[in-house]
Amino acid sequence: MKHVVSSSRKLIIQPAADAPIVIPPEGMTMSKYGANNEAPSVIVVNETETPVSWQGVDHATGVVIVNEVPEDLAHQALDIVESGGQCQQAVRDALDFLAKNGCVDQYTTKLDFVNTKLSPAGRMLDAYTGIVKRDDRDLTPLWREDEILYVAHSGGARVIQSEILLRTYRNPDGTSIVLGEISDGRPENIEE
Numbered sequence: 001m002k003h004v005v006s007s008s009r010k011l012i013i014q015p016a017a018d019a020p021i022v023i024p025p026e027g028m029t030m031s032k033y034g035a036n037n038e039a040p041s042v043i044v045v046n047e048t049e050t051p052v053s054w055q056g057v058d059h060a061t062g063v064v065i066v067n068e069v070p071e072d073l074a075h076q077a078l079d080i081v082e083s084g085g086q087c088q089q090a091v092r093d094a095l096d097f098l099a100k101n102g103c104v105d106q107y108t109t110k111l112d113f114v115n116t117k118l119s120p121a122g123r124m125l126d127a128y129t130g131i132v133k134r135d136d137r138d139l140t141p142l143w144r145e146d147e148i149l150y151v152a153h154s155g156g157a158r159v160i161q162s163e164i165l166l167r168t169y170r171n172p173d174g175t176s177i178v179l180g181e182i183s184d185g186r187p188e189n190i191e192e
Contacts, residue, residue: 002142002182004151006134008168009121011074011103012063012114013081013095014128015041019059019088031055033158035062035108042091047104048164057108063128064091066098067105067168073098074131075123082125105164109153139172141190144182156191 019041024030030037031046031053040056044064057064069077077094084090095106114128117135124130141152142165149165150157160169166177 002177003139003172004142004165004169004177005139005172006168007170008068009074009131009133010118011066011069011077011098012118012128012130012132013066013077013091014063014086014126015057015059015091016086016088017059019091021058022056024054024056028054033107033153033156035110036060041088042095044095044106044108045104046107047099048161049159050161053107055108062108062110063114064095065107065109066095066103067164069098069103069131071122071131073101073103078123078125078130081129086125086129140169141187142169142177142182143186144184145186146184149179149182150186150190152187152190157186 021039021041022043024043033053034055035057037056039058041058042064043054043056046053046055077098080094080097081090084093099106111128118132119135120130121133122131143150149160149162151160162179169177171177
């Protein structure tokens with residue numbers, strides 16, 4: 001079994017505590033990976049997944065994570081959130097701004113994941129809004145099933161595109177991942 005470490009910096013944004021629940025548009029299929037799909041105050045789409053993944057989150061359950069945000073765009077997005085008092089519309093405006101600028105790897109995660117797997121790596125507005133990185137000590141299983149690549153995330157399997165894997169993950173010793181060295185077969189302790 002191969003284990004890897006995420007090397008990309010991420011921007012996390014926590015929805016406001018008083019944000020109202022939003023209703024997903026009709027016909028939208030919510031991903032099982034959402035931090036709170038039942039009563040979300042923010043819904044994001046991850047355009048890097050096939051098919052695209054819609055996920056919900058609210059203040060009490062988690063944050064939105066945006067991968068591979070360039071430093072200047074991260075600061076601009078944080079400025080939008082901060083100037084809007086971290087209200088629901090400011091969060092939405094920041095996420096839309098990032099998507100329009102090519103940062104479309106947007107998904108949600110629970111607060112426990114932030115607390116145990118992420119560390120500040122730049123400007124932070126608070127403990128759950130700012131620039132973070134995955135802890136170097138946090139090894140994540142990597143495997144393939146047929147030609148589809150997976151990494152473990154929050155105890156479950158998550159599809160990852162090969163170009164994103166090669167760009168944002170490294171072997172524990174810091175070397176680049178070689179796709180041909182990834183073994184077949186899901187670890188027994190990883191849920192569907």
